[in-house]
Amino acid sequence: MQHQPCIAIVEDDDDQRNNYVRALARMPVQVLAFADQHSALKALLQQRPDLVILDIIxxxxxxxxxxxxxxLSRLYEDLPVLFLTERVDEIDQVSGLRMGAWDYQPKPISIDYFTAKVESLLRLARNSNPNPEQRLITCGNLKIDLDRRHIFWRxxxxxxxxxxxxxxxxFxxxxxDQVLTYQQLAQATFGGCVENNTISTHISNIKRKFKAVSVNFNNIVSEYGQGYRWRS
Known part of the structure; x- marks a missing residue:
């Protein structure tokens, strides 16, 4: 079955958001629409979108x-993002593009141009990642689906x-089989906001979830005074 792209729209103006959703309904895509950054982040933590259309204000x-x-860029590498906004000063455009956005478009925007822009960005996204298996980590009996954020053991x-x-x-x-220090593991987390002294607690929680399906799980090894490693 052909993959149906997922497009997330984050726009606080109800009329504009609904116009975008109606326009995309004519395309073979899944659309997720949000009015604020908090509900968007909560949902997108569970599913990697193929394209995010973001207002700034x-x-x-x-x-x-x-x-x-x-x-989102800390969670998903090379995430396609289109800023679509009334903030049209050059300094804002430069900031958005330097952050890594794929495009930056001012409002207002015609629906025809909007849909053409979306189609163009989806083509670029497909060409930049033609192999969906690149989004799957396999390490022995462990499989991690990075897009859907699902984890499988055996x-x-x-x-x-x-x-x-x-x-x-x-991480x-x-x-x-590489020993990763407490500091490295802390920096690998969301924004590097985890204190070193809580790493062991998080690792214990991870082990507990593995042991819920495999009581003999022992692939996360503690290296005394150093950190942890994944035993392959």
Missing amino acids: LGHEYDAGFNLYSQ NEPLKEFTMTEFAMLE LARRP
């Missing part, structure tokens, strides 16, 4: 779109991981 939050993109799905646990496990799985 959301409600009373002047830089909300920039803040949301900054958080083909058994594991209980939902927190954002921090997922980031730590991904370990990408570096099998």
